[in-house]
Amino acid sequence: MMAVEPKVAILEAQQLTMRFGGLTAVNQVDFVLEKGSIASLIGPNGAGKTTFFNMLTGIYSPSAGRLWLYDRDITGLKPDELTKLGVARTFQNIRLFNNMTVLDNVLVGMHSKLKANLVGTLLRPPAVVQEEANARKKALYWLEYAGLAKSRTFELAKNLSYGEQRRLEIARALASEPQLLLLDEPTAGMNPKETGELTAFMQQIRSELQLTILLIEHDMKLVMGISDYITVLANGKKISEGTPNHVRQDPLVIEAYLGKE
């Protein structure tokens, strides 16, 4: 008989809330993300998806509610603290250092894991030189892993195609050796071929790296095809969750997308 793996929650939100003045962008959302899953967050424009991501990654400190990474309370931690704990993300509007090389963009993303401090960086004792060499080797590894051609290593980020920039963002996130990867609209602006390749890549990294992936995505075909679990937000509230089949047929979801007749 096959052993059944017990389900483990890697991330949990309890009554998570974000207010901006009088507007409640995310309203008392309970959320559980199963370790090893690919899950999606969907909902109409302005539903609160990016705000939810911004709380998970420490960009915003929640107005109310709590966040847990395994059994550790991570509510209100800063982005670099969360990176160290294994949470990495990409952004809806690609955030690369345009005038830095491809390689340097990845190295910058790794700095929170490096031990060398400013003095060490200036005096460059052998241990620091060794650490830098290791970091560079790792960065090159992740660039290749994410499918960026070797010939692009010293190109400026701004000279990459859109699809390559998305891959560079993912390489940078992977170089921080995350357990949880949050992707905010990773296929926005991609053509169908690039979207198909990225979908396959997400499945590959989940199985090879034992990553858990949470997506915000508007491409419903992709979402329905790749997700183990989907959470639907509308006007800041969770209105539905479950398997793609469940969510697809939920009248509340259909109404939120199509509007009341």
Ligand SMILES: Nc1ncnc2c1ncn2[C@@H]1O[C@H](COP(=O)(O)OP(=O)(O)OP(=O)(O)O)[C@@H](O)[C@H]1O
């Ligand atoms: N920093 C902010 N200050 C004030 N209001 C904000 C801020 N960030 C988001 N909002 C508002 O919160 C609501 C949710 O926005 P959010 O960007 O999270 O939605 P979304 O679901 O990601 O939308 P989209 O699919 O269009 O990206 C919107 O009404 C937005 O205008």
